[in-house]
Amino acid sequence: MGSKAKSTPSLSEFREPAIREVMMPRDVNPLGSIFGGHILSLIDLAAGQYARTVAPRKYVTKVMREVVFISPVNVGDIVSFYCSTKTLGTTSITIVVDVESVRGEDALHSIKVTSAEVVMVAVDSNNRPTPIMAARRGKARGPSSK
Numbered sequence: 001m002g003s004k005a006k007s008t009p010s011l012s013e014f015r016e017p018a019i020r021e022v023m024m025p026r027d028v029n030p031l032g033s034i035f036g037g038h039i040l041s042l043i044d045l046a047a048g049q050y051a052r053t054v055a056p057r058k059y060v061t062k063v064m065r066e067v068v069f070i071s072p073v074n075v076g077d078i079v080s081f082y083c084s085t086k087t088l089g090t091t092s093i094t095i096v097v098d099v100e101s102v103r104g105e106d107a108l109h110s111i112k113v114t115s116a117e118v119v120m121v122a123v124d125s126n127n128r129p130t131p132i133m134a135a136r137r138g139k140a141r142g143p144s145s146k
């Protein structure tokens with residue numbers, strides 16, 4: 001009684017982003033917020049980084065879809081790109097990317113600014129699709145596996 005209830009930490013406080021970046025003035029659009037194309041390139045980068053944690057392959061971006069710019073991103077925002085696997089196919093991974101922004105002094109409060117779905121395809125040395133699972137098995141055998 002009388003003591004303040006502690007708020008339960010949100011899931012985002014425990015998740016590890018694929019990438020995190022501070023937004024800089026060089027990337028603003030004429031409206032003064034961050035250019036959407038910059039966010040898109042970071043989504044692409046985050047999905048690629050994430051795919052490599054699923055299995056150590058070379059990946060190319062096949063599809064970017066369902067990109068929703070929910071809220072503007074401002075200069076100085078600390079923007080995190082959280083990725084998760086939607087589907088794991090033979091040669092492709094469909095990745096959901098949730099982009100969250102922290103602004104001002106409240107480092108614990110983030111807002112979702114963008115979401116997207118990215119399909120990354122694992123490719124071999126000839127840049128042709130190659131199975132992902134073989135790489136996952138190789139990863140289990142140790143770091144010397146290719």
Ligand SMILES: CC(C)(COP(=O)(O)OP(=O)(O)OC[C@H]1O[C@@H](n2cnc3c(N)ncnc32)[C@H](O)[C@@H]1OP(=O)(O)O)[C@@H](O)C(=O)NCCC(=O)NCCS
Binds near residue numbers: 059060089119
């Ligand atoms: C990626 C690339 C090698 C795939 O070639 P492809 O002939 O389409 O290969 P496939 O038809 O075998 O498809 C490969 C995978 O992509 C998936 N895929 C293809 N088109 C898709 C689409 N429109 N939506 C979702 N998945 C798709 C397939 O289902 C398959 O996945 P699966 O094996 O898990 O089922 C080729 O399209 C390419 O080189 N694209 C250019 C990549 C690029 O330059 N990206 C930008 C810079 S990284």
